[in-house]
Amino acid sequence: MQCESCGEAIEPEHRFCESCGHPLIESAVAVTPAPAPFAKTDKEKEPEPTYASSCRCGAQSDARDADGYCSVCGLKFDIVTVASAGRNHRETILNNTFVAITDIGKRHHTNQDDTGISLLPEGTGATIAVCDGLSSSCAAEAASEVAVAAILDALIKHAAPSDASVMRAAISCAQAAVCTIPSPQGAIGEPPATTVVAALVNGNHAVLGWVGDSRAYLVGPSADDCRLLTHDHSWVNTVVDSGEMTEADALASPFAHAITQCLGPLTEEDGSRSPDPVPSILELDIPAGTTLMLCSDGFWNFLSDPAQIAPFMQAPDFITAARQMIDYANGKGGRDNITVALYCPN
Amino acid sequence: MQFRLETFVNSYLPVGATRVDAVVSVTAEGSAATPGNPLAQASTSGAIIGIIVDVSGSMQGDRMLSAKHAVRKAIELLDESTMFFIVAFSGRATLISPLHLATSENKYQADAQVQRLEAGGGTCMSSALLASQQEFNKRPELLHYALFLTDGKNSDDDRAGLESALAVCEGVFQCDCRGVGTDWQPRELQKISSKLLGSAMIIAQPAGIEADFRAAIKAAMARSIGGVRLRLWTPKTAKVIACKQVSPEIVVLTDRSTQVDAQTLDFPTGAWGNESRDYYVAFEIASGDIADEVLACRPSIVYSENGQDVKSPAPPIVATWTDDEALSTRINDHVAHYTGQEELAQSIQQGLEARDRGDIDAATHMLGKAAKLAAESGNEDTFRKLAKVVDVVDAAQGTVRLKAHVDKADEMDLDLSSTRTSRAHR
Numbered sequence: 001m002q003c004e005s006c007g008e009a010i011e012p013e014h015r016f017c018e019s020c021g022h023p024l025i026e027s028a029v030a031v032t033p034a035p036a037p038f039a040k041t042d043k044e045k046e047p048e049p050t051y052a053s054s055c056r057c058g059a060q061s062d063a064r065d066a067d068g069y070c071s072v073c074g075l076k077f078d079i080v081t082v083a084s085a086g087r088n089h090r091e092t093i094l095n096n097t098f099v100a101i102t103d104i105g106k107r108h109h110t111n112q113d114d115t116g117i118s119l120l121p122e123g124t125g126a127t128i129a130v131c132d133g134l135s136s137s138c139a140a141e142a143a144s145e146v147a148v149a150a151i152l153d154a155l156i157k158h159a160a161p162s163d164a165s166v167m168r169a170a171i172s173c174a175q176a177a178v179c180t181i182p183s184p185q186g187a188i189g190e191p192p193a194t195t196v197v198a199a200l201v202n203g204n205h206a207v208l209g210w211v212g213d214s215r216a217y218l219v220g221p222s223a224d225d226c227r228l229l230t231h232d233h234s235w236v237n238t239v240v241d242s243g244e245m246t247e248a249d250a251l252a253s254p255f256a257h258a259i260t261q262c263l264g265p266l267t268e269e270d271g272s273r274s275p276d277p278v279p280s281i282l283e284l285d286i287p288a289g290t291t292l293m294l295c296s297d298g299f300w301n302f303l304s305d306p307a308q309i310a311p312f313m314q315a316p317d318f319i320t321a322a323r324q325m326i327d328y329a330n331g332k333g334g335r336d337n338i339t340v341a342l343y344c345p346n
Numbered sequence: 347m348q349f350r351l352e353t354f355v356n357s358y359l360p361v362g363a364t365r366v367d368a369v370v371s372v373t374a375e376g377s378a379a380t381p382g383n384p385l386a387q388a389s390t391s392g393a394i395i396g397i398i399v400d401v402s403g404s405m406q407g408d409r410m411l412s413a414k415h416a417v418r419k420a421i422e423l424l425d426e427s428t429m430f431f432i433v434a435f436s437g438r439a440t441l442i443s444p445l446h447l448a449t450s451e452n453k454y455q456a457d458a459q460v461q462r463l464e465a466g467g468g469t470c471m472s473s474a475l476l477a478s479q480q481e482f483n484k485r486p487e488l489l490h491y492a493l494f495l496t497d498g499k500n501s502d503d504d505r506a507g508l509e510s511a512l513a514v515c516e517g518v519f520q521c522d523c524r525g526v527g528t529d530w531q532p533r534e535l536q537k538i539s540s541k542l543l544g545s546a547m548i549i550a551q552p553a554g555i556e557a558d559f560r561a562a563i564k565a566a567m568a569r570s571i572g573g574v575r576l577r578l579w580t581p582k583t584a585k586v587i588a589c590k591q592v593s594p595e596i597v598v599l600t601d602r603s604t605q606v607d608a609q610t611l612d613f614p615t616g617a618w619g620n621e622s623r624d625y626y627v628a629f630e631i632a633s634g635d636i637a638d639e640v641l642a643c644r645p646s647i648v649y650s651e652n653g654q655d656v657k658s659p660a661p662p663i664v665a666t667w668t669d670d671e672a673l674s675t676r677i678n679d680h681v682a683h684y685t686g687q688e689e690l691a692q693s694i695q696q697g698l699e700a701r702d703r704g705d706i707d708a709a710t711h712m713l714g715k716a717a718k719l720a721a722e723s724g725n726e727d728t729f730r731k732l733a734k735v736v737d738v739v740d741a742a743q744g745t746v747r748l749k750a751h752v753d754k755a756d757e758m759d760l761d762l763s764s765t766r767t768s769r770a771h772r
Contacts, residue, residue: 057583057632065641067641069581069640069641069661069662069664070641071581071582071609072581072582072583073581073582073583073584073631073632073640074580074581074583074584074631074632074640074641074642075634075639075640075641076638076639076640076641200350232559
């Protein structure tokens with residue numbers, strides 16, 4: 001038997017891996033059952049919904065009445081967060097245009113992933129982010145949370161014109177914000193660090209930016225609709241791109257999951273501060289009928305081909321699709337935190 | 347006095363639909379103004395009851411005698427906190443008893459004037475309405491109710507006069523109209539009663555005037571709050587396309603609103619006692635996507651108390667678009683019921699019109715449809731009146747035969763009561 005975390009040989013009776021300390025038995029603490037989403041128990045206990053900042057007709061939040069209806073067009077304001085069990089399982093839903101679920105998975109004690117969305121003020125689009133705090137760093141949860149908040153804030157303030165420079169500036173803001181997180185006293189491990197993948201979608205035009213191995217895909221119900229948009233900043237890609245190794249060989253290496261860039265105040269081996277990460281940027285038009293998906297490696301680790309996403313997208317609605325993706329990753333062991341965000345601009 | 351409001355909505359819309367239909371049901375409770383209840387004096391600001399009697403030449407004989415007797419009995423019912431006046435009209439109006447409190451002495455004096463009345467002359471309805479309006483305006487803070495009795499049609503010279511008099515009187519007082527005999531015109535009385543938020547009915551036999559007057563006066567005195575408005579607030583891009591009282595009878599209010607602000611319209615509903623009324627409302631809204639939820643209207647009832655507007659809100663009228671036909675084709679029971687009652691009223695009116703112009707096929711078809719609708723909706727009163735005009739062969743199929751001989755009074759009664767609806771089942 002091998003430890004699924006480090007690959008070292010393990011004894012069946014051991015509760016923890018001798019080599020890396022990875023828990024080998026699903027402890028009661030680690031397994032946090034996801035709440036039954038939307039199970040309406042008691043009317044009083046229903047959380048106050050969080051409404052979108054503007055109505056789809058363009059009216060701002062001051063036009064929203066106590067029940068959430070727009071006084072200009074009558075439409076109910078889009079509701080943002082709907083179901084949440086703290087950080088462990090949170091479903092963020094915006095009618096049929098946006099769904100994001102972040103889930104602790106089955107093995108980790110905390111959820112170090114985070115995700116968020118902000119609508120553009122005129123109702124023309126949205127900004128979305130997925131961040132995956134690095135387990136090797138201290139304050140990984142704070143890192144992803146701060147990065148999501150900072151990048152959405154920066155994107156929403158400078159959304160127009162939506163181009164690469166806006167995304168670069170926003171990622172730079174997120175980098176600065178993560179660097180301000182104090183390391184907890186007596187913390188072991190590296191300084192706070194996180195990956196990021198973010199999208200600024202205006203109409204059907206999208207600007208993507210990323211650092212690390214959180215990904216963006218275009219997805220749809222047909223296999224032809226599904227393709228990977230981002231190129232991970234990872235050891236695997238580095239050695240494959242340079243021709244040093246084949247992809248199959250690289251994936252078999254213990255470094256397969258190592259990333260080469262992330263947000264955070266990292267230092268070089270000589271103790272000097274590493275240069276700020278250089279984000280990758282991609283601009284594209286989202287074809288009609290297809291959906292933008294952002295996710296952390298807790299989900300994509302179980303994919304060998306983007307086409308495998310198509311069956312999930314055949315679900316009757318986004319919420320079901322996203323839940324099935326989370327269930328799928330948990331069914332495969334849920335080794336990592338899992339985050340999936342789906343956004344369809346049209 | 348409290349108003350309780352419920353809304354019934356066709357809450358699922360097919361994709362692309364931009365019309366929302368709903369019924370707002372209003373129940374007023376806790377009125378202290380029950381006749382004979384001493385509390386009534388303390389809790390209401392009081393009412394003015396005006397009695398308007400036609401004394402044209404055609405009233406001579408039984409009608410005049412019965413009318414005099416009925417007015418005497420009506421006056422007897424008034425309690426001392428009520429104010430009243432009496433107008434007699436023929437070619438012109440005479441204020442035979444000006445506005446007074448209903449003390450024993452004043453009632454006695456008024457009755458003496460009534461008993462002295464003699465029939466003679468033409469029929470000028472506008473003069474009677476304008477004379478009444480002047481009396482009501484002496485005490486604008488009180489509830490204003492008039493009972494109008496005639497037996498003939500208005501003078502042709504007074505056609506324009508009646509229109510302008512109604513414009514002056516609208517909103518000043520409410521008026522129930524009664525036609526005695528069969529020589530008057532239902533449409534004319536309906537015009538007056540609907541403009542003045544009252545009812546129009548036939549009293550076929552003069553002997554029936556007394557009972558009718560007593561009932562009308564009792565109902566008027568039971569009302570404790572006036573100037574009640576149905577307020578419809580809509581989002582900026584929504585529009586009210588219909589507003590009708592549909593129970594106890596159909597009164598179209600659509601064009602009678604007052605604009606409160608850019609998004610709010612007030613529709614007059616007059617004075618209320620302890621009673622329930624239903625309103626049919628329809629809205630034009632911007633189209634939405636599947637699963638979108640839209641607010642079409644926030645209805646409420648508004649009235650004034652000590653100079654302050656008091657508002658009783660109804661649950662909001664909300665609808666959702668769906669591509670599920672099973673949902674979008676389902677019509678709310680209340681909405682369906684009143685759509686049916688309106689169709690019933692139209693079928694009767696069109697059927698009677700067809701019968702008048704000798705179009706037997708159309709009349710049989712429309713009145714058959716009416717019989718079917720009345721039977722289906724449990725509108726027994728209308729069904730009974732229909733059965734005096736047609737022989738109902740098979741109500742479920744809407745098969746009827748026109749009767750060869752129909753009493754004119756029965757035909758008028760059916761025509762006038764066609765707008766009286768049965769209430770939707772709770």
